[in-house]
Amino acid sequence: MNIKKFLTAVVIIFASVALLTACGSSTRGSSTTKSTTHTLKKGDLIGISMPTKADQRWNVDGANLVKYLKKAGFKTKIQYANNSPSQQSSDINNLVSAGAKAIIVAAVDGTAVGPAVEQAKAQGDIVIAYDRLIMNTDAVDYYVTFDLERTGILEANTIIDKLDLKGNGGKDKPLNIALFAGSDDDNNAPYFFKGAWDLLKPYFQSGQLVDPSGIVTKDFTVEDWKKISVHAWDQNQAQKQMDAFMTKLGQKPLAAVLSPYDAISLGVMKSIKNARPDMSPSIPFDPSHPDNKSAWPVITGQDGMDIGITNIYYGAQAETVFKNVALLAKKTTSILTQVADGKKPKPNAQPMNNGKKDVPTWLLKSDELVKNPKGDQKGLHYEVEVGFITENQYQKDIAAPIIK
Numbered sequence: 510m511n512i513k514k515f516l517t518a519v520v521i522i523f524a525s526v527a528l529l530t531a532c533g534s535s536t537r538g539s540s541t542t543k544s545t546t547h548t549l550k551k552g553d554l555i556g557i558s559m560p561t562k563a564d565q566r567w568n569v570d571g572a573n574l575v576k577y578l579k580k581a582g583f584k585t586k587i588q589y590a591n592n593s594p595s596q597q598s599s600d601i602n603n604l605v606s607a608g609a610k611a612i613i614v615a616a617v618d619g620t621a622v623g624p625a626v627e628q629a630k631a632q633g634d635i636v637i638a639y640d641r642l643i644m645n646t647d648a649v650d651y652y653v654t655f656d657l658e659r660t661g662i663l664e665a666n667t668i669i670d671k672l673d674l675k676g677n678g679g680k681d682k683p684l685n686i687a688l689f690a691g692s693d694d695d696n697n698a699p700y701f702f703k704g705a706w707d708l709l710k711p712y713f714q715s716g717q718l719v720d721p722s723g724i725v726t727k728d729f730t731v732e733d734w735k736k737i738s739v740h741a742w743d744q745n746q747a748q749k750q751m752d753a754f755m756t757k758l759g760q761k762p763l764a765a766v767l768s769p770y771d772a773i774s775l776g777v778m779k780s781i782k783n784a785r786p787d788m789s790p791s792i793p794f795d796p797s798h799p800d801n802k803s804a805w806p807v808i809t810g811q812d813g814m815d816i817g818i819t820n821i822y823y824g825a826q827a828e829t830v831f832k833n834v835a836l837l838a839k840k841t842t843s844i845l846t847q848v849a850d851g852k853k854p855k856p857n858a859q860p861m862n863n864g865k866k867d868v869p870t871w872l873l874k875s876d877e878l879v880k881n882p883k884g885d886q887k888g889l890h891y892e893v894e895v896g897f898i899t900e901n902q903y904q905k906d907i908a909a910p911i912i913k
C-alpha cells in the first residue's frame with residue numbers, strides 16, 4: 510500500500526467511526542435506547558426516585574436504600590415526587606444531571622415514567638424498577654419486588670377462613686362482601702387482585718358470596734379490575750367508593766371487605782362508621798350468626814402501616830400483608846454491587862414482561878401480620894423485630910383505637 514492509499518484508508522476508518530458514534534448518540538431521548546451503559550464503579554452516584562413521603566413505607570424504603578448503598582460504597586441522592594408523575598420525571602432528569610450512574614425508581618405511574626427513564630438510559634444509566642414495574646419501554650434493566658399475587662392470596666385466605674367459606678359460611682344465605690383493587694396506574698394492583706380473585710371467585714360462583722353493589726358478579730374477571738380500583742391508593746377516594754357501596758348495602762349485614770392497602774382499609778372503615786354507626790369492631794362478624802347487622806366485617810390490608818397496626822390491635826382490621834422492605838433495599842444494593850464488580854446478577858424469578866421487554870426479576874416474600882398468629886403468620890410486634898418501626902412507635906400504635 511502506498512502512502513496515499515494508506516492515508517485514504519485511515520481517513521475512511523475515522524469517518525466511519527465518527528458516523529457510527531453519531532448514529533449511536535442520535536437515539537438519545539428517543540424511545541429506542543441503544544446507548545451503551547456506563548461501567549458502574551463503587552463510589553459512583555446512585556439516584557433514588559421514590560413516589561411520595563405521604564405513605565409510610567416509601568420513607569422506610571428510601572432510608573434503607575440510602576443506608577445500604579452507602580454501606581456498599583456508593584454515593585446517593587434521593588428525591589420524593591409527591592405522588593406526581595410529572596414531578597417524578599423531573600426528579601429523574603435532575604438525578605441524571607447530578608451525575609447518577611444508576612437510578613432506582615419506584616414509579617408513581619408505571620407508564621408515565623417511561624420517557625424519563627429512556628432519557629436516563631440514553632445517558633448510559635442503569636435503570637432499576639423498584640417495587641413497581643416500569644411499563645412499555647425497553648429502558649429498564651432489572652425489576653425487584655415482592656411476590657405480587659401472594660398479597661391477594663394471603664388476604665383472600667383470611668376472608669375464606671374467617672367466613673368459614675370452606676364449611677357452611679354463606680351456604681344458607683349469601684354473605685355480603687365489598688371488593689377493592691389498587692391504583693389503576695400501578696402494575697402491581699392487578700396482580701394483587703388476581704391472587705385474591707382466583708380464590709374468591711369460586712364462592713361467587715357457588716353463591717356463598719355476593720357483592721350488593723352489583724359491580725362484582727360471578728362473571729367478573731381479573732381484566733375487569735379497574736372497575737373496582739382506587740386511584741392513587743387514596744384513602745379519601747376509597748371512602749367515597751365505599752359510601753356508594755354502603756348505600757346499596759342499606760341495612761343488611763356486611764361480612765367482609767377485600768382491601769389491598771391499609772389506607773384504603775381506613776377509608777372503608779370511616780365510611781362504614783358514617784353509614785352504619787351500629788357496626789362495631791367489638792362485634793366481629795361470625796358466620797354462624799350471619800344476620801347480626803351490627804357485626805364488623807373482616808377487612809384486609811397491606812403494608813403494615815401504623816394505622817394498620819392500630820386497627821388490627823383493636824379488631825377493626827383482620828390482617829395486613831407486611832413487606833420487610835429492608836430486604837428489597839438489600840437486594841437492590843446487591844444487584845448494583847454485582848454489576849460494579851463486573852458480575853452478572855442472577856434473577857430468582859421468571860422475567861416479568863412490561864409490554865416491551867422481559868425484565869429480569871427478583872421476587873421476595875411478604876409476611877402476614879395478625880393479632881393472634883397461627884401457622885406462618887406473624888404477630889404485630891414483628892415490625893419492631895425486623896426494624897421497620899421502633900418499640901416506641903409500636904407503643905404509640907397500640908395506645909388508642911382509631912375506629913371504635
Ligand code: BGC
Nearest residue numbers: 564641695697742770811812
Ligand atoms: C406497593 C404496595 C403499596 C401500594 C400503595 C404498591 O405498589 O407494592 O406495597 O401498598 O403500592 O403504596
